[in-house]
Amino acid sequence: DAMVIQNPRYQVTQFGKPVTLSCSQTLNHNVMYWYQQKSSQAPKLLFHYYDKDFNNEADTPDNFQSRRPNTSFCFLDIRSPGLGDAAMYLCATSRVTSGRSDTQYFGPGTRLTVL
């Protein structure tokens, strides 16, 4: 089945130790997104890639970076995690048709704990 996969599902890191979260998709969608979600709040968009074009949200901290080496994979790098970065991180994808993005499909999420 076509899907969005996130690894690992649970990640524990230490304060200040860099961590990378992974997302892959078999939907062949040209847009990939990273969201941060805290305590059942609304997901907050960090950034998205439209093909190879990176689009950062204005309020995303510099501590958060992303890489998209190919259509299928996208990574979220947190350079120096703080306690406030503990959250669920959601990857999503969507297809662009006629210049407009359609429905977003989400992965299961990675829950990050910072000790």
Added chain:
Amino acid sequence: AQSVAQPEDQVNVAEGNPLTVKCTYSVSGNPYLFWYVQYPNRGLQFLLKYITGDNLVKGSYGFEAEFNKSQTSFHLKKPSALVSDSALYFCAVRDPNTGGFKTIFGAGTRLFVKA
């Protein structure tokens, strides 16, 4: 500014009774409207969307939503609730005039269905 409001933090309903989860939006132009459901420690699952056409949209798991342009509402409904419908529900809007890459999520409504 674009916004989505889910006026109820929580909705309680008995199994077998109809349920409604409310959503209102504020977007210039014609919006794309979505409902997603989230179970504990999982990503968001797409339920249904409205882009154009019939105001009553049918989605997954027996859910439907009614688009009301004059009231700028997009309430989620189900004729007969199941205990397994208990989850967190998010209404979302995308502005197609900006390519639809940015999704604005409501704060979420927690649905409890009692047996």
